[in-house]
Amino acid sequence: MDYSYIKNNVTAVRATVDLAAKRAHRNAQEIRVVAVTKSVSEDVLPALLAEDVVDVAENRWQVARDKLSHPLADQFHWHFIGSLQLNKVKYIVPRFEWIHAVDREELYQALSSEATRLERTLQVLLQVNVAEEPQKHGFRLDDVTAAAKRLQGLPGISLRGLMTMAPMLGPESNVDVARDVFRTLCRLQGELRHTLSLETFDQLSMGMSDDYPIAIEEGATLVRVGRNLVGKQTTPEGDGL
Numbered sequence: 001m002d003y004s005y006i007k008n009n010v011t012a013v014r015a016t017v018d019l020a021a022k023r024a025h026r027n028a029q030e031i032r033v034v035a036v037t038k039s040v041s042e043d044v045l046p047a048l049l050a051e052d053v054v055d056v057a058e059n060r061w062q063v064a065r066d067k068l069s070h071p072l073a074d075q076f077h078w079h080f081i082g083s084l085q086l087n088k089v090k091y092i093v094p095r096f097e098w099i100h101a102v103d104r105e106e107l108y109q110a111l112s113s114e115a116t117r118l119e120r121t122l123q124v125l126l127q128v129n130v131a132e133e134p135q136k137h138g139f140r141l142d143d144v145t146a147a148a149k150r151l152q153g154l155p156g157i158s159l160r161g162l163m164t165m166a167p168m169l170g171p172e173s174n175v176d177v178a179r180d181v182f183r184t185l186c187r188l189q190g191e192l193r194h195t196l197s198l199e200t201f202d203q204l205s206m207g208m209s210d211d212y213p214i215a216i217e218e219g220a221t222l223v224r225v226g227r228n229l230v231g232k233q234t235t236p237e238g239d240g241l
């Protein structure tokens with residue numbers, strides 16, 4: 001498999017990030033591009049590293065496992081972005097630094113126990129189902145503050161912020177829906193940072209291939225980009241937004 005296309009994709013995505021940051025009068029340095037590698041094999045890792053892409057994300061343990069045994073795996077920061085079953089916590093905690101999609105208190109507590117046992121500190125984000133879509137995971141908007149107050153301070157975890165997924169953008173659909181979701185999450189993160197008096201509650205994981213420029217305009221600090229980075233069809237000009 002030839003991964004030379006990765007270089008072009010990374011260049012295109014970084015240019016898009018820079019433009020979106022500029023439009024929002026933000027510093028592009030505070031935005032981290034996380035490459036979602038779930039749909040490609042571990043052979044992609046050297047090509048990503050060659051372009052200084054050091055943040056990679058997986059959404060299932062079974063798929064992540066092979067990548068984590070790659071000789072270069074330790075060069076990366078690993079992000080777990082999928083929904084997580086309690087019986088997988090013991091596999092995830094030793095290998096992943098960031099957990100983006102914590103959607104219930106029981107999971108947070110299990111992560112805390114396991115991280116404490118291993119003397120690790122996980123960087124954790126609470127997933128919020130902003131649009132209240134029945135098929136999506138995440139805390140309800142109304143429940144996040146109370147949950148964060150209860151969970152803040154548990155050992156083994158640095159509570160870093162919030163994560164969401166916007167409703168799918170169809171070709172004809174209005175980007176305003178995604179923008180509203182991102183803006184709502186950003187406002188909540190700012191309020192919660194204040195309420196919790198937690199300076200390090202400064203991360204917003206939002207935006208995927210179809211909507212990351214909008215997410216950046218609305219405050220994203222972690223964008224999770226799969227297809228546009230590791231999908232072969234992307235060209236530098238083809239990045240769309």
Ligand SMILES: *Cc1c(COP(=O)(O)O)cnc(C)c1O
Nearest residue numbers: 036059081208209224225226227
């Ligand atoms: C797959 C996935 C992504 C990346 O999606 P693309 O559309 O390929 O960029 C981002 N976040 C989550 C939670 C995912 O499962």
